[in-house]
Amino acid sequence: EDRPDDETGVITKTRPKTQRPPLYKVLLLNDDYTPMEFVVHVLERFFGMSHAQAFELMLTVHKKGVAVVGVFSFEVAETKVAQVMDFARRHQHPLQCTMEKE
Numbered sequence: 001e002d003r004p005d006d007e008t009g010v011i012t013k014t015r016p017k018t019q020r021p022p023l024y025k026v027l028l029l030n031d032d033y034t035p036m037e038f039v040v041h042v043l044e045r046f047f048g049m050s051h052a053q054a055f056e057l058m059l060t061v062h063k064k065g066v067a068v069v070g071v072f073s074f075e076v077a078e079t080k081v082a083q084v085m086d087f088a089r090r091h092q093h094p095l096q097c098t099m100e101k102e
C-alpha cells in the first residue's frame with residue numbers, strides 16, 4: 001500500500017504482516033546398527049527421494065550424525081516421524097527420527 005511520509009512526502013510501501021504457519025524440520029539420526037540399505041529405503045518410501053538422493057543423504061547422516069530430511073507443516077512432519085519410527089520399530093532397527101521447529 002503506498003503511503004506518503006508526513007514531512008518529506010516520500011512515497012513508501014507498507015508491508016502488511018502476513019501470517020505464515022510455522023515449519024518443522026524432520027531430522028534423521030545416525031546409529032551403529034540400522035543397515036544403510038534400510039535407511040535408503042526409508043528415505044525413498046517416506047520422503048519421495050530418488051535412490052541416488054536417498055543414498056547421498058543416508059551417507060551424510062552416517063558421517064555427520066544427523067541431517068534434515070525435509071521441512072514440513074506440523075501435521076505433515078508429525079506424520080513422517082510417526083511413519084519412520086513405526087517402520088523402524090516393526091523391522092527392529094533402532095533408527096531415530098525427530099522434528100524441531102525451524
Ligand code: TYC
Nearest residue numbers: 029030031034035036061062
Ligand atoms: N551408521 C549406520 C551403519 O553404519 C547407517 C545409518 C545411516 C544408520 C543413517 C542410521 O540415520 C542413519 N550401518
